[in-house]
Amino acid sequence: MEGDSSDPHMPRGRILKTRDRFMKFELQGTTINFAQALSRIMTAEVPTIAVDYVVIEENTSNFSDSFLAGRLRDIPLTSRRTTSLCYSSDCPNCNGKGHCPLCSVKLRLNVKCKGKSLHVTSKDLSSSDPAVVPFDFQDTASRGTEILKLRRGQEVDLTAIARKGLGKDDSKWVPTKVVTYFALAKVRINEEMMETLTLEQKKEWVDSCHSPEFEIDPCTQKVVLSHPEEYVDDEEVIRKAEAMGKPGLVELYRRNDTFVFTVKTKGSLKASDLVMKAMDILKQRLRLANPVEDNDTPDQSAGSASHTQDFDEVD
Numbered sequence: 001m002e003g004d005s006s007d008p009h010m011p012r013g014r015i016l017k018t019r020d021r022f023m024k025f026e027l028q029g030t031t032i033n034f035a036q037a038l039s040r041i042m043t044a045e046v047p048t049i050a051v052d053y054v055v056i057e058e059n060t061s062n063f064s065d066s067f068l069a070g071r072l073r074d075i076p077l078t079s080r081r082t083t084s085l086c087y088s089s090d091c092p093n094c095n096g097k098g099h100c101p102l103c104s105v106k107l108r109l110n111v112k113c114k115g116k117s118l119h120v121t122s123k124d125l126s127s128s129d130p131a132v133v134p135f136d137f138q139d140t141a142s143r144g145t146e147i148l149k150l151r152r153g154q155e156v157d158l159t160a161i162a163r164k165g166l167g168k169d170d171s172k173w174v175p176t177k178v179v180t181y182f183a184l185a186k187v188r189i190n191e192e193m194m195e196t197l198t199l200e201q202k203k204e205w206v207d208s209c210h211s212p213e214f215e216i217d218p219c220t221q222k223v224v225l226s227h228p229e230e231y232v233d234d235e236e237v238i239r240k241a242e243a244m245g246k247p248g249l250v251e252l253y254r255r256n257d258t259f260v261f262t263v264k265t266k267g268s269l270k271a272s273d274l275v276m277k278a279m280d281i282l283k284q285r286l287r288l289a290n291p292v293e294d295n296d297t298p299d300q301s302a303g304s305a306s307h308t309q310d311f312d313e314v315d
């Protein structure tokens with residue numbers, strides 16, 4: 001799949017691995033500043049929906065009201081609806097009070113323990129909007145995120161108000177669990193020197209590498225780096241070469257124009273959606289800062305899915 005050649009400011013992306021809440025990808029033809037900005041936007045500037053306010057009607061549990069509110073704020077809520085939900089501070093319908101359907105979603109929790117004990121989880125919440133539910137609500141393999149445990153006769157009755165927000169304003173809106181990136185390794189093997197090693201010596205040298213990306217090609221018996229995008233700094237191979245009397249057998253560099261990202265989300269957004277939304281935000285920002293001379297006006301109405309052409313498919 002071709003990159004977005006119409007935009008001179010955007011790097012080319014290549015997805016290396018992707019699952020629901022995990023994505024590993026490579027950005028080519030970019031800078032450390034772009035990588036830093038993308039990382040920050042993913043954590044702080046992509047809106048999500050989270051519990052922001054809790055009204056407690058009844059709480060006879062062993063836990064305080066503030067503890068309950070904190071537990072609810074920490075549960076990621078599915079945030080596909082962020083484009084149609086107003087920020088409560090800007091809501092024209094309720095003048096910023098943040099309680100109307102245009103800018104908030106209500107989640108009810110009304111549970112009473114009639115047996116010996118009761119584990120209350122995210123699956124006991126009832127949402128006013130089926131698109132905004134706890135991230136594990138639909139996961140039949142999950143028992144849900146535990147909120148509290150009740151004993152016989154104890155009861156909790158509350159309404160949680162969820163609102164749209166940004167991670168830079170409060171951690172409850174942060175969509176990411178992990179964002180890391182590193183410059184892609186460039187490895188130069190001195191082939192002539194390598195061929196002076198016996199097969200046993202090559203195996204000994206390959207085994208000294210902490211990450212398993214160096215391997216011996218079974219056909220040619222040459223040492224190759226199979227997955228450069230997986231390779232992390234490993235000075236051990238250099239020390240091992242020196243110990244074997246072969247200094248300069250391998251040289252390691254970091255490319256300053258290609259970065260490998262690993263992103264894990266808490267569950268409010270799919271990792272791929274988060275990356276695309278962050279790329280869109282950064283793209284708009286760069287276009288505003290550096291207008292394209294041929295008046296290639298960005299399509300403000302386009303959804304995040306329309307920009308997936310910036311990424312090549314999984315290998």
Ligand SMILES: [Zn+2]
Nearest residue numbers: 091094100103
């Ligand atoms: Zn409102």
